[in-house]
Amino acid sequence: MKKDPSLQLSASRFNPSEVAGKKVAIIGGTGGIGRALAREMATHGAHVTVVGQTFRDAGVPNIEFVQADLSLMHEARRVASSLPAETLDLVIFTTGIFAARKRQETLEGLERDMAVSFLSRQVILQGIAHRLGVQLSKGHRKSRVFIMGYPGTGQAGTLGDLNSESAYSAMSAHMNTVAGNEMLVLDSAQRYPNINTYGLNPGLIKTDIRINLLGGNKFLFALLEGLIGVFTPTAETYARRIVPLMLNSQINGFTGTLFNNKGQAIHPSAGLTGAHIRAFLTESRTLVERAVDSQVA
Secondary structure, three states: OOEOOOOOOOOOOOOHHHOOOOEEEEEOOOOHHHHHHHHHHHHOOOEEEEEEOOOOOOOOOOEEEEEOOOOOHHHHHHHHHHOOHHHOOEEEEOOOOOOOOOOOEOOOOOEHHHHHHHHHHHHHHHHHHHHOOOOOOOOOOOOEEEEEOOOOOOOOOOOOOOOOOOOOOHHHHHHHHHHHHHHHHHHHHHHOOOOEEEEEOOOOOOOOHHHOOOOOOHHHHHHHHHHHHHHOOOHHHHHHHHHHHHHOHHHOOOOOOEEOOOOOEEOOOOOOOHHHHHHHHHHHHHHHHHHHHHHHO
């Protein structure tokens, strides 16, 4: 990742009052980094709605739960239609898995990592973007969308087989989701001028995202995550570091910017031309429509 010197943020002390009263939706907020962000914001008085499958924070003040299986596109569309987008200050996409060693397919015929880690995000953002923040008070800054992945790492995606039907490898499948999420940030910055969209690269953090890659082997998973935990920050540490960035007024007007795990602006991946982004997102939308149509049929 190469730092982008065009946006130099001055150090600012975190003011908890900036969080209080904010309305936040975290897609994937029931585990890992999403859960850490939800708890950090709720602690400071934000009203947080988390979307996921298994709720672990029942009874925690200021956190509400929407249950959804985000491997399914018709569920992603339901979530989009039910979210109170008009009054949301922040929408954060963290939902994701890592592709398994053998290809997994959802009930809608989609490669599972592509469905969960990218397509569900694309569907939800597309469904809420034009409604985001329209009921916020006059003079209020635009609603902000943060899309978490690994932007700036040089992934451009492989067109023609985003569903990994002709050939499959776990790494190639997952890198397509990485590329897709970065392109979703860059495209949304142009497509939706009514909101500000940013990309986040948290780097390597100890979570449960890699268990799918290890085929559910709990011993190997515990060993790997233990080693990762020795050398990398926890999800909670990352949340405390990145929440101030999410509220920083200095990033107004810099929609489409990508940030590393220290909150520093970074350059987009090379090769993400307008034509390539349009082709990738068109192919992914076609996948979504095919998946939804398969359930209707």
